[in-house]
Amino acid sequence: MDGITPQLLALQVFTGLALGAIYVLLAVGLSLIFGMLTVVNFAHGAFFMLGAYVGVFAAEQTGSFWAALVLAPLAVAAVGMVCERWLIRPLYGRGIDYPLLLTFGLAYIMVEGVRIGFGKSGLPFDTPELLQGSVSLGFADFPTYRLFVIAVVAALLLGLWLLIERTSFGLIVRAGARDPVIVRVLGIDVSRVWLLVFGMGTGIAALAGVLSAPLQGVSPEMGTSVLTVAFVVTVVGGMGSLMGAVVAGLLVGVVESLAVLFFPEAAKVSMFVLMAGVLLVRPQGLFGRAGLMA
Amino acid sequence: MTTTIKAAAPPIEIGTRHPARRALRAIAKHRIAATFVVLAVFPWLMPYQSLAINILIYGLYAVGFNLLFGYTGLLSFGHAAFLGVGAYTAGILIAQHGTAWWLAIPLAIVAGCVVALAMGLLAIRTRGIYFAMVTLALSQCVYFLIYQLPASGGENGLRGVNVSEVSLLGLKLDLLNPMQKYYFVFAFVMVAMAVLSRILASPFGGAIEAVRENEARARACGFDVERTKLLSFVLSAGFCALAGALNAIHLSSVPIETLHYATSGMVVMLCLLGGMGTYFGPFVGAALLLLIQDTASAWTEHWQLYVGIVFIFFVLFFPKGVWGTLLERLNHDR
Numbered sequence: 001m002d003g004i005t006p007q008l009l010a011l012q013v014f015t016g017l018a019l020g021a022i023y024v025l026l027a028v029g030l031s032l033i034f035g036m037l038t039v040v041n042f043a044h045g046a047f048f049m050l051g052a053y054v055g056v057f058a059a060e061q062t063g064s065f066w067a068a069l070v071l072a073p074l075a076v077a078a079v080g081m082v083c084e085r086w087l088i089r090p091l092y093g094r095g096i097d098y099p100l101l102l103t104f105g106l107a108y109i110m111v112e113g114v115r116i117g118f119g120k121s122g123l124p125f126d127t128p129e130l131l132q133g134s135v136s137l138g139f140a141d142f143p144t145y146r147l148f149v150i151a152v153v154a155a156l157l158l159g160l161w162l163l164i165e166r167t168s169f170g171l172i173v174r175a176g177a178r179d180p181v182i183v184r185v186l187g188i189d190v191s192r193v194w195l196l197v198f199g200m201g202t203g204i205a206a207l208a209g210v211l212s213a214p215l216q217g218v219s220p221e222m223g224t225s226v227l228t229v230a231f232v233v234t235v236v237g238g239m240g241s242l243m244g245a246v247v248a249g250l251l252v253g254v255v256e257s258l259a260v261l262f263f264p265e266a267a268k269v270s271m272f273v274l275m276a277g278v279l280l281v282r283p284q285g286l287f288g289r290a291g292l293m294a
Numbered sequence: 295m296t297t298t299i300k301a302a303a304p305p306i307e308i309g310t311r312h313p314a315r316r317a318l319r320a321i322a323k324h325r326i327a328a329t330f331v332v333l334a335v336f337p338w339l340m341p342y343q344s345l346a347i348n349i350l351i352y353g354l355y356a357v358g359f360n361l362l363f364g365y366t367g368l369l370s371f372g373h374a375a376f377l378g379v380g381a382y383t384a385g386i387l388i389a390q391h392g393t394a395w396w397l398a399i400p401l402a403i404v405a406g407c408v409v410a411l412a413m414g415l416l417a418i419r420t421r422g423i424y425f426a427m428v429t430l431a432l433s434q435c436v437y438f439l440i441y442q443l444p445a446s447g448g449e450n451g452l453r454g455v456n457v458s459e460v461s462l463l464g465l466k467l468d469l470l471n472p473m474q475k476y477y478f479v480f481a482f483v484m485v486a487m488a489v490l491s492r493i494l495a496s497p498f499g500g501a502i503e504a505v506r507e508n509e510a511r512a513r514a515c516g517f518d519v520e521r522t523k524l525l526s527f528v529l530s531a532g533f534c535a536l537a538g539a540l541n542a543i544h545l546s547s548v549p550i551e552t553l554h555y556a557t558s559g560m561v562v563m564l565c566l567l568g569g570m571g572t573y574f575g576p577f578v579g580a581a582l583l584l585l586i587q588d589t590a591s592a593w594t595e596h597w598q599l600y601v602g603i604v605f606i607f608f609v610l611f612f613p614k615g616v617w618g619t620l621l622e623r624l625n626h627d628r
Contacts, residue, residue: 034423038423040423040426040427042371042426087606087610090610091609091610094613096423097369097426098609098613100369100423100426101369101562101566101605101609102606102609102610104559104562104605105563105602105603105605105606105609106602106606108559108598108599108601108602108605109599109602109603109606111598112596112598112599112602113599115596116596116599224555224556225434227430227555228430228431228434228555231427231428231430231431232431234427235420235424235427235428235431239423239424265442268438269435269438269439272431272432272434272435272438275428275431276416276432279416279419279420279428280416280419283419283420284420
């Protein structure tokens with residue numbers, strides 16, 4: 001414990017925030033999809049992985065990280081929408097476990113598909129030149145790319161918040177989450193909104209995939225561990241709550257990263273301890289409403 | 295309880311004349327005997343005995359899972375933890391402490407139940423859809439804990455779980471002979487199936503189905519829903535831990551993959567393909583999936599793709615699985 005200076009601590013918290021920002025994206029997508037469609041998307045990790053691979057592919061083809069950052073989420077959102085329209089939609093009204101099981105099978109297929117297309121072993125992904133190096137913030141140097149990740153996530157969340165709280169589309173989304181039947185009675189095509197929301201959720205997961213590619217490279221299995229983290233974040237924050245996803249995502253990121261510093265051998269388990277604690281004190285999650293989704 | 299049901303049965307006599315239906319009814323009535331007969335001749339029907347043993351063990355694993363998913367209606371994505379804890383407990387006891395197999399196996403079941411109790415107390419606090427997520431997360435936690443346990447062998451898995459010969463009451467079995475090993479596993483599976491049959495026929499068996507069908511109503515009828523779920527979770531884990539312990543003896547080792555998320559997912563597939571909430575479904579599912587895997591992996595390394603497609607096809611069109619669909623067709627087509 002001697003080598004821990006305030007700088008090191010600040011750096012580690014900062015690393016945790018960048019990691020947490022990616023978790024936030026995953027949890028927000030998961031929460032958005034669940035809040036609207038009451039579908040627990042077990043393929044969320046697979047969409048994240050697909051996003052990273054499409055990002056690698058797009059960056060290779062266009063030679064630009066920025067193009068990949070835009071193209072991958074759009075392409076994956078399109079895949080997500082196809083899946084919602086043709087596979088998940090027939091299962092609405094047949095019990096909450098069926099869409100979950102279907103997305104689980106879908107993840108299997110997507111992972112194997114990527115293995116066929118890109119090979120079993122992982123690929124490296126370089127940080128774009130502009131974002132290499134680090135920025136000094138007075139008392140410590142912070143890697144530029146991680147700052148960039150935090151900035152992108154903050155911008156996206158702001159945009160999402162404006163979309164949901166300030167537009168008529170957002171109004172329909174909020175109303176649909178509360179009572180889809182009434183929204184339908186009012187003459188709004190809810191299934192089209194659901195399609196778009198599923199596309200948004202999977203697109204955001206893909207963005208998280210592209211953003212994390214320079215941090216950890218890409219591999220077909222990268223989605224599995226991330227799915228678990230996304231679930232932990234959702235349970236801690238409360239299902240269906242965007243605020244909960246943001247707070248819990250950052251919290252889990254920081255806890256994990258501080259645990260690496262203080263108890264390296266328990267780092268992997270730290271987030272589960274956090275989850276267990278939250279479950280004992282507040283089973284519905286920090287920001288969840290009691291009784292939502294009995 | 296059963297007698298009153300029998301007394302009310304005669305009016306539906308029209309359907310029983312159909313031979314297949316009558317056969318099914320006889321099988322359902324003597325389900326332990328039926329299991330015994332089918333599983334006793336099973337290794338002779340398989341291309342090789344090792345596959346038959348795998349099907350038996352994974353069938354038992356799915357039977358345990360089915361008690362929770364099919365009968366209680368709780369979808370867990372963390373059952374690999376119980377298979378793994380059972381396997382590692384039996385494995386470590388046999389390989390590193392020289393414990394006899396007849397002691398190691400019951401201890402493995404106890405260990406699985408204890409872990410399930412801890413996981414269940416947390417997971418059952420959440421409701422509905424959270425359950426799948428929390429069980430998945432907690433099983434990942436078990437994975438990391440066992441991975442770091444010095445005795446587990448970490449990445450390389452546990453080796454040297456050697457039980458080459460068992461003798462009980464003058465009966466000697468040579469476990470290096472696959473056929474004799476099959477019957478060793480078979481004996482445990484039969485006991486487990488008899489216990490399961492007893493559980494399902496008990497008032498508790500009725501209570502878990504009541505919870506599955508309508509939780510609010512079960513609660514209103516005075517059932518302690520949380521305790522029923524927890525007990526079902528723990529019992530279910532006991533079966534899975536037994537499967538794990540048998541697998542450790544079968545393989546003479548415990549690969550770390552036993553605890554992977556994929557192993558949790560696999561049992562969901564087995565159960566759904568076979569038919570959830572049916573007595574024989576899990577074995578049908580295990581046989582189907584392992585045979586697909588065995589044949590497909592001979593000509594493609596991407597068999598997972600086909601398994602995934604078959605699974606999605608079943609979720610969409612045959613959610614009752616092979617055995618469940620068969621039962622439904624025979625019971626409803628007049």
